[in-house]
Amino acid sequence: AGAAAAPPPRQSKLEPREELRVEVPPDASLRVRLVAGTAEIFGTELPPEGWVSIPPRSKIAIFSWHGATLELDGPTESEYPSVETPMVIYVNTHAILDARRARARAAAAQGGDLEASQGPRVIVVGPTDSGKSTLCRMLLSWAAKLGWKPTYVDLDIGQGSITIPGCISATPIEKPIDIVDGIPLEMPLVYFYGHPTPSINPDVYKVFMKELAKTLERQFSGNAESRAAGMVINTMGWVEGLGYELLLNAIETFKANVVLVLGQEKLWKMLKDAVQSKPNIDVVKLQKSEGVVLRNSKYRQKTRSFRIKEYFYGIANDLAPHSNIVNFSDVSVYRIGGGHQAPRSALPIGAEPVADPTRLVAVNISTDMIHTVLAISYAKEPDEIISSNVAGFIHVTDVDIQRKKLTYIAPCPGDLPSRLLIASSLTWYEA
Ligand code: ADP
Numbered sequence: 001a002g003a004a005a006a007p008p009p010r011q012s013k014l015e016p017r018e019e020l021r022v023e024v025p026p027d028a029s030l031r032v033r034l035v036a037g038t039a040e041i042f043g044t045e046l047p048p049e050g051w052v053s054i055p056p057r058s059k060i061a062i063f064s065w066h067g068a069t070l071e072l073d074g075p076t077e078s079e080y081p082s083v084e085t086p087m088v089i090y091v092n093t094h095a096i097l098d099a100r101r102a103r104a105r106a107a108a109a110q111g112g113d114l115e116a117s118q119g120p121r122v123i124v125v126g127p128t129d130s131g132k133s134t135l136c137r138m139l140l141s142w143a144a145k146l147g148w149k150p151t152y153v154d155l156d157i158g159q160g161s162i163t164i165p166g167c168i169s170a171t172p173i174e175k176p177i178d179i180v181d182g183i184p185l186e187m188p189l190v191y192f193y194g195h196p197t198p199s200i201n202p203d204v205y206k207v208f209m210k211e212l213a214k215t216l217e218r219q220f221s222g223n224a225e226s227r228a229a230g231m232v233i234n235t236m237g238w239v240e241g242l243g244y245e246l247l248l249n250a251i252e253t254f255k256a257n258v259v260l261v262l263g264q265e266k267l268w269k270m271l272k273d274a275v276q277s278k279p280n281i282d283v284v285k286l287q288k289s290e291g292v293v294l295r296n297s298k299y300r301q302k303t304r305s306f307r308i309k310e311y312f313y314g315i316a317n318d319l320a321p322h323s324n325i326v327n328f329s330d331v332s333v334y335r336i337g338g339g340h341q342a343p344r345s346a347l348p349i350g351a352e353p354v355a356d357p358t359r360l361v362a363v364n365i366s367t368d369m370i371h372t373v374l375a376i377s378y379a380k381e382p383d384e385i386i387s388s389n390v391a392g393f394i395h396v397t398d399v400d401i402q403r404k405k406l407t408y409i410a411p412c413p414g415d416l417p418s419r420l421l422i423a424s425s426l427t428w429y430e431a
Helices: 087-109 132-145 202-221 224-229 242-253 265-275 297-313 382-387
Strands: 010-014 018-023 030-037 051-054 059-064 068-073 078-082 121-125 151-154 167-172 189-192 231-234 258-262 282-286 322-327 332-336 360-363 373-377 390-400 405-410 420-422
Touching: 010 018, 010 059, 059 068, 087 132, 087 224, 087 282, 121 132, 121 242, 132 231, 132 258, 151 202, 167 202, 189 202, 189 390, 202 224, 202 242, 202 382, 242 265, 258 265, 265 282, 297 390, 332 382, 360 382, 382 420
Parallel strands: 121 231, 121 258, 151 231, 258 282, 332 420
Antiparallel strands: 010 068, 018 059, 018 078, 030 051, 030 068, 151 167, 167 189, 322 405, 332 360, 373 390, 373 420, 390 405
């Protein structure tokens, strides 16, 4: 059967503080145009003229503060307006953060200490599908619109809004986030954990958080502007047990001073009690939007795979990755942690086997690696891998054991910038 006929272009009117919630189908994009008034998508204003192409699978809200007329062209899976949004609460939160940034900047100008010149470090927490990434995006775009350059930190290894899943990363946001292209990728700082869930090796997840925090701290100390703008930190939706512990760890590691809790009273209360001894952390409960679309684990698994594909092929499938071949001897692949510890029988009597979760294990290249993602480390020596960020990723397309050759695709042509590679459990299968 052919595709259903697309509906004709249509107009849609938004009252002040109303939003149109739209789901774009997986196989088509939707064009949106502002006809009159003003409107924004997750904090970024629609341009006054011209069509904007919303990519397939997007779930968005087009919100207007003062009223707008829109034109839509293309199919949607759902499309409905709502006046019940938490946007006023969100923008008020932004205003409070903005005042804190201004205070930090003023303190810096008067030669204030590091504490006084530090802008808000906001961490957004809540269960999956509470709208965390979306709120981060709005807070960042609103701040950038006012000229701030806040740092976005993404700790959500399950989805990954900066780069591929499995990473802990950060990037400065210098202008409102592009509606189509998303987070800018010019200079992200990326640490590669390599799995979509922290439970595989929580200690390594913590080590990478620490490394990232340390690097950001160093950058902030030399840059009053980004120090005053502060950070917005996105987290995982896992808020119980180990997930909760890691949240507390993140708050501490990044010295967060504003915790925004989305849509869960219990989590808010727990966090509030947990940090009450620290006077300068505000734990704030925020309403979640009813517009946030629930995604089941299968859907999330799919989006993960799409994120990996996007890295190589571009959001609009407009990039052509480069295929390349290396000899096994030209690269060294390592896995972090999970190595076999020495068996008890091999240890001196009385010694306990110590499992070092951050231990580096050299792995032999095998056909098991086909379809997996490898990260290219900036480390110069293997023992620096655990404290180094990564330059990018390759996707293994073939392994020829006999000829000892590995075939991969990369987004850029040319030789690998480093021979040290990190193995992962992230896969993507070319459809
Ligand atoms: P979380 O980060 O908590 O898992 P997200 O912010 O990623 O949740 O939101 C889940 C999905 O819902 C995303 O696809 C997002 O674009 C969509 N979404 C968020 N807010 C709205 C809204 N008001 N209307 C429509 N879709 C929304």
